[in-house]
Amino acid sequence: MNTSAMNAPTPRTRTQLLMGLLLLGLTGTLLSGCSDKAADTPATSSGAQEKPPTEKSPTDKPTADKANTAKSGGEKSAGEKHAEAPTNGRGGRRGMMGGPQPVTVVRPTVKTVPVTATAAATLASPNAVTLTPQVSGTLQSVPVVSGQAVTVGQLLFTLDAAPFRTALNAAEAKLKGDLAQARYTAQQVKQLTPLVEKDYVTRQSYDQAVASAQAANAQVAQDQAAIQTAKINLSYTEIRAPISGRLGEISLQPGNLVQANSTALTTLVSIQKLLVNFSLPQRVLNDLRKEWPGLGQPDDAGGKSVPGPRIDILDEQAEHLLGHGRLTFVDNAINPTSGTIRLQGLIDNPTGQLWPGQFVTARLTLRTIPNAEVVPATAVQLGDQGSFVYVVRHDKAETLPVQPLHTLATEVALPGGSIPADTQIIYPLPGRIAPGMAVRVQAGRPHSGAADHKAAQPMHHFGEAKDGPPSTGADATERPGTDGTAPRKHRENDTAAGAGARP
Known part of the structure; x- marks a missing residue:
């Protein structure tokens, strides 16, 4: 076997080695470019002139693209750069908002x-009367209507007066007969007086004549009282207003039968002066005792020693003044449940603006700070x-x-x-x-x-x-143009006038 032939690199192995060397070289190039850029950055920020690179590398491609883009788009003028300066960073905001x-x-x-205390209150009439007939009879006429304002003595109802007038006539006729009898008995006594002294008549006959005369005089007095009663009953057939005020509802009509002291005809309340009832916390007693020590106590003449503190009457929302008066009554005990004390005042109501039973706001003046x-x-x-x-x-x-x-x-x-x-x-x-x-x-x-x-x-x-950049209210957003065109954005030049400027 040929050992050298077996150890020789194959074509595939040579290709892998070449690719590894190429990747190693590219990595070194990239690291070199990054170090060069980091070294050049301080010099650029300090205003030093940057030298063009002598060799191009793969890392210089983005820089070249930015340069080409700036060249194709055109460079900005110095005035535009100056206009953009205040909007960069926070320095522009601080300069515009400076000053006192x-x-x-x-x-x-x-x-x-005035030092006052306020509480919810109700109004009431100091004089409220339920009108009822004092004699029985038939209602003859009603010359007033429901809710009418009346004065003292004004005629309100009339009853059939014929029976009462007849009774008066009978009493007067009886008085006349009894007066004649009284005169006769008095004459008898006058004639018997000298005779009884001479014993021409007995003492018994004389005493009987005297007794008859006295009885006749008593009968005359009784008849006179009956006449007076008949006159009073006759006057009761006319029902008049006992006080000035306003009538309530009248439900009866002429022809109705009414019973004495039983049938209610209507109600009558006084509205010229009204009572205001309210409660305040118990701490107000200190100011009341200090400022008005004699409140509610009569003086030597029987009247009030000093006028009470002022009370202003306002509506339920305490917005409008409706009237005023004086405090007249302080209760003799504090409510242990609520810790309040009940107060009452008298309010003038000359125009009739206030109404009995009305809910109001009472404002009591406790003291004043001069x-x-x-x-x-x-x-x-x-x-x-x-x-x-x-x-x-x-x-x-x-x-x-x-x-x-x-x-x-x-x-x-x-x-x-x-x-x-x-x-x-x-x-x-x-x-x-x-x-x-x-x-x-x-x-x-x-x-x-x-x-x-x-x-x-x-x-x-x-x-x-x-x-951030300064805000000018509505101008910082879209606003309509002066010529009626569509809304336009607020320009940066509008803020150049300084803080608080308005277009």
Whole structure:
């Protein structure tokens, strides 16, 4: 056997060796190109001129393709590159949003602030009458209608008066007969008096005449009382309004038979003055006893010693003032279940706007804070050390501690002198603010809650700092063209005017 022939490489083995050498060479070339590119990158970023490669390698093909693409598309001008600079990175945003924070300021208002307590309440009439007839009879006429407002003494119902007028006539006729009998008996006594002194008549006959005269006089008095009763009954046939007020429903009609002290004709309630009933927590007693120590106690003349605290009556939503009055009654015991005390006041209702049984809101003035400094409620903030407000000092935002005495829905009352004169309170507060921040006072100030909300929106938007290109509100999205064309994108050149610019 030929050993050299067996060890000689076959054609297939030679091909595999050549492919392995070729792959090894390509790998070395790729590693060489990557190291060259990494070495050239710092020089390119620092502005050094890059030397063209002397030899082409498979790794240089993508670079050549990019160069060809840039050459075919054309190079950008220097002005375009300058316009793109602010949009690259965060440096452009910071430059546009720099500068002092614009704010608006207000000054406190000095006024007397009432300290009030509010509760749900109901109204009631102090005088409510159920009208019933005092004599039995037939209803003859009804000159009023249901729900009518009437005055004292106005005729409401009439009954058939014929029977009562007849009874009055009979009583008067009987009185006349008894008066004649009384005169006769009195004359008998007068005639027998001198005779009995001379013993011409017996003492018994004289005493009998005197007794008959006295009985006749008594009968006359009885007849006079009967006449008075008949007149009263006759007057009861006309039912008049005992108070001024408003009638309820009238269900009876003329011809109906009514019974004395039994048949209800209608109801009559007074509405010129109304009672308001409500309950408040027991802590209000401290203020009531301190401010009105003699509340409800009569003075020497029998009247009230001092007028009670003011009560304002508002609608159920506590939005509209309906009337006002004074507190007249404080219950003598606290409800142990709810911890509240029942109060009552008398309310003037000259126009009849309020209604008995109506649900309202009662606002009781417990005391007042004179010369209080009032600031908007949202201007007072709460921190670790207590309440404070932001003020402007030397074009910077600083904190000023305050001590609120009373907080209302939209205002806070501070003690007089809490805020030095000419102090500018920042209101409304921008979205981001901190002590020591540079601020710039803008002209104008909000006047209402709606205006405060609208004014706060731009301030919050302007102070907001986010990553990325600056936003200009609606202009950052699509907007319609001025010529009525379809919406177009906001151009980058629109933001070149600076932060807060509007097209």
